[in-house]
Amino acid sequence: MKSSSSALVILVFLMASCAGIKKSGSTVDAYENYQEDLTESLIQFPDLAELSKKSEVETPKEGSLAVDEDLEFSINKWRENYSAERYWSGFTVLVYSGVDRDQAFKTRNDLYTYFPDMKSDMQYQQPRYLVKIGKFINRIEAQPYYHQLKEFFPSARIIQDRFQREGYVNPEPIEDGQRQN
Numbered sequence: 001m002k003s004s005s006s007a008l009v010i011l012v013f014l015m016a017s018c019a020g021i022k023k024s025g026s027t028v029d030a031y032e033n034y035q036e037d038l039t040e041s042l043i044q045f046p047d048l049a050e051l052s053k054k055s056e057v058e059t060p061k062e063g064s065l066a067v068d069e070d071l072e073f074s075i076n077k078w079r080e081n082y083s084a085e086r087y088w089s090g091f092t093v094l095v096y097s098g099v100d101r102d103q104a105f106k107t108r109n110d111l112y113t114y115f116p117d118m119k120s121d122m123q124y125q126q127p128r129y130l131v132k133i134g135k136f137i138n139r140i141e142a143q144p145y146y147h148q149l150k151e152f153f154p155s156a157r158i159i160q161d162r163f164q165r166e167g168y169v170n171p172e173p174i175e176d177g178q179r180q181n
Helices: 001-018 025-032 048-053 066-081 101-114 139-152
Strands: 085-096 121-127 128-136 157-164
Touching: 066 101, 066 139, 085 101, 085 139, 101 121, 101 128, 128 157, 139 157
Parallel strands: none
Antiparallel strands: 085 128, 085 157, 121 128
């Protein structure tokens, strides 16, 4: 009996509180004629029809893409900036990684057979053998090689790697008499 009377009291309280809520459209009516001008903050894009008429716009050369030109520019800029560095970070296509020496040599030989124009590099980092293809500055350069290799070597993947700059000459060692302590 006590629980039903408490439930009745709660029900009456809820109904009374709902009846006190005033429903009015006054807040909606207040914003009925609201207007805001956002033209100053919008991004303005040039008219493409006008740009195509101007002689300043360069069209890509036949048979090449603008992306290729941008990529070539970026690579040359990168080479200029890091020409004095002994090592550089980049990407390579890892074809084999494992502890089986015979499988590593077989993978390298298969690469020579299937892809004679690609130079492979086999390394031993104890306890595993690594067979890699290429030294690339970015992943985009490695993608075509990766897609060619993936068909014959399903475990191939693009990884980050560090390379010694080609043509780097070690600086002259400092003689004992010239050291500054």
